[in-house]
Amino acid sequence: MSTLNLETTARIVAAGREAATGIGVAMSIAIVDPAGNLVEFQRMDGAWLGSVDIAQRKARTSALFPMPSSVLGEMSQPGGPIYGIETSNGGLVSFGGGFPLAAADGTVIGAVGVSGGLVEQDVAVAEAVVKAV
Amino acid sequence: MSTLNLETTARIVAAGREAATGIGVAMSIAIVDPAGNLVEFQRMDGAWLGSVDIAQRKARTSALFPMPSSVLGEMSQPGGPIYGIETSNGGLVSFGGGFPLAAADGTVIGAVGVSGGLVEQDVAVAEAVVKAV
Amino acid sequence: MSTLNLETTARIVAAGREAATGIGVAMSIAIVDPAGNLVEFQRMDGAWLGSVDIAQRKARTSALFPMPSSVLGEMSQPGGPIYGIETSNGGLVSFGGGFPLAAADGTVIGAVGVSGGLVEQDVAVAEAVVKAV
Amino acid sequence: MSTLNLETTARIVAAGREAATGIGVAMSIAIVDPAGNLVEFQRMDGAWLGSVDIAQRKARTSALFPMPSSVLGEMSQPGGPIYGIETSNGGLVSFGGGFPLAAADGTVIGAVGVSGGLVEQDVAVAEAVVKAV
Numbered sequence: 001m002s003t004l005n006l007e008t009t010a011r012i013v014a015a016g017r018e019a020a021t022g023i024g025v026a027m028s029i030a031i032v033d034p035a036g037n038l039v040e041f042q043r044m045d046g047a048w049l050g051s052v053d054i055a056q057r058k059a060r061t062s063a064l065f066p067m068p069s070s071v072l073g074e075m076s077q078p079g080g081p082i083y084g085i086e087t088s089n090g091g092l093v094s095f096g097g098g099f100p101l102a103a104a105d106g107t108v109i110g111a112v113g114v115s116g117g118l119v120e121q122d123v124a125v126a127e128a129v130v131k132a133v
Numbered sequence: 134m135s136t137l138n139l140e141t142t143a144r145i146v147a148a149g150r151e152a153a154t155g156i157g158v159a160m161s162i163a164i165v166d167p168a169g170n171l172v173e174f175q176r177m178d179g180a181w182l183g184s185v186d187i188a189q190r191k192a193r194t195s196a197l198f199p200m201p202s203s204v205l206g207e208m209s210q211p212g213g214p215i216y217g218i219e220t221s222n223g224g225l226v227s228f229g230g231g232f233p234l235a236a237a238d239g240t241v242i243g244a245v246g247v248s249g250g251l252v253e254q255d256v257a258v259a260e261a262v263v264k265a266v
Numbered sequence: 267m268s269t270l271n272l273e274t275t276a277r278i279v280a281a282g283r284e285a286a287t288g289i290g291v292a293m294s295i296a297i298v299d300p301a302g303n304l305v306e307f308q309r310m311d312g313a314w315l316g317s318v319d320i321a322q323r324k325a326r327t328s329a330l331f332p333m334p335s336s337v338l339g340e341m342s343q344p345g346g347p348i349y350g351i352e353t354s355n356g357g358l359v360s361f362g363g364g365f366p367l368a369a370a371d372g373t374v375i376g377a378v379g380v381s382g383g384l385v386e387q388d389v390a391v392a393e394a395v396v397k398a399v
Numbered sequence: 400m401s402t403l404n405l406e407t408t409a410r411i412v413a414a415g416r417e418a419a420t421g422i423g424v425a426m427s428i429a430i431v432d433p434a435g436n437l438v439e440f441q442r443m444d445g446a447w448l449g450s451v452d453i454a455q456r457k458a459r460t461s462a463l464f465p466m467p468s469s470v471l472g473e474m475s476q477p478g479g480p481i482y483g484i485e486t487s488n489g490g491l492v493s494f495g496g497g498f499p500l501a502a503a504d505g506t507v508i509g510a511v512g513v514s515g516g517l518v519e520q521d522v523a524v525a526e527a528v529v530k531a532v
Binding site for chain 2: 005017038039042
């Protein structure tokens with residue numbers, strides 16, 4: 001699957017919802033294109049309101065810098081090489097839950113951002129989305 | 134249907150997509166809760182990038198002021214009683230394509246915003262979403 | 267020329283500068299990709315500082331809505347169908363001087379925005395850029 | 400060379416691009432005047448989209464506070480004298496890659512910001528720009 005269209009996003013977001021339901025946490029799930037623009041967004045019933053913004057920012061972060069958002073976060077800690085990068089690009093989120101989405105040939109076709117639970121829960125749900133591409 | 138949950142939004146957004154496909158225009162469709170926070174968003178393949186933001190603002194406008202966005206727009210013209218209101222609330226959009234969503238008993242359960250075509254096309258697609266609630 | 271790379275942008279911005287010099291006005295010239303992200307920007311010596319932002323917004327406007335920015339502006343006047351659209355998408359500019367850039371096969375490969383003179387001067391310089399693609 | 404005009408910026412940005420090509424990383428390079436306003440910007444083909452904003456912020460940071468952006472960053476760490484300064488001035492970037500540009504007589508004539516690689520790569524490319532003035 002090399003194109004990020006609504007058919008793809010419906011399928012991969014459903015995989016994320018299923019993973020979220022499996023761990024009993026309501027999540028916000030955002031899918032963006034390679035330029036960071038929103039393609040699909042779903043907020044599960046009961047998800048924290050604050051997750052709406054964070055899910056989108058995680059996805060945008062992993063589109064603008066095609067790497068897991070947590071990798072950026074490892075380097076943006078106090079004393080780290082890119083400390084403070086979060087204030088750029090309109091506000092990045094650099095903890096776990098954002099991942100690039102790649103086609104079978106490795107081409108980046110977008111990114112996913114998940115928010116709503118503990119960071120490891122967000123990461124688990126985002127990974128379910130990544131695997132479903 | 135008195136609750137705006139993901140099951141509802143999937144159904145009503147699908148109705149919007151079908152209406153958009155029927156008139157041959159790719160649309161961005163946003164559903165927000167009564168406080169204007171995003172619940173579901175879909176950008177159809179090929180929709181103008183500028184529609185991503187406008188669809189969400191129309192929905193938010195019709196949530197914060199529970200009326201069709203175009204009704205606000207009639208009053209916000211030069212010389213009108215709320216001239217310039219678009220700069221408030223982080224940026225409203227006051228032309229057609231935003232509508233409150235009401236349950237059978239009239240309770241407002243959210244709002245929809247549609248963008249991607251001519252205003253009358255946006256309105257037609259948004260009305261299809263409203264009817265599908 | 268179907269790709270908007272730095273080689274292309276150097277050439278087409280030079281064409282714009284030449285046109286600006288020809289009419290004796292210092293201009294800011296911005297080139298963005300189809301998603302509205304900056305690729306190249308040049309401010310000619312002596313150009314008004316206010317032109318730096320406007321050139322970029324015109325280019326972004328014509329990327330997000332692939333049409334001349336002035337066409338948007340005709341529809342966004344008081345009483346027009348999209349009155350107030352300028353507050354969306356982080357701030358659009360809807361008077362003349364923004365144009366999509368198309369490859370020979372018609373594909374949109376980006377957009378140009380020019381600011382620094384009278385609007386008709388901005389348009390003339392932007393058109394020189396468009397023709398140089 | 401005591402004036403930062405487009406002739407100068409073309410030359411020094413070319414020196415930066417050459418350095419970037421030499422290390423095999425696509426960079427965004429921004430040149431601003433002493434007030435932090437953009438004079439020239441180039442995004443090399445394939446540079447991360449997130450570098451567009453960061454290159455400009457680094458340059459602006461080194462114009463508003465005429466010192467290497469990394470010097471600001473040393474003082475803005477937790478416990479440091481200007482902790483949190485990044486949120487001021489519309490958003491500064493305080494890691495390496497921004498430098499003031501000085502004429503032969505030491506007068507500050509602007510600043511450069513580079514982004515796209517590891518911080519040490521950004522710094523190396525920015526230094527190539529500084530030397531080319």
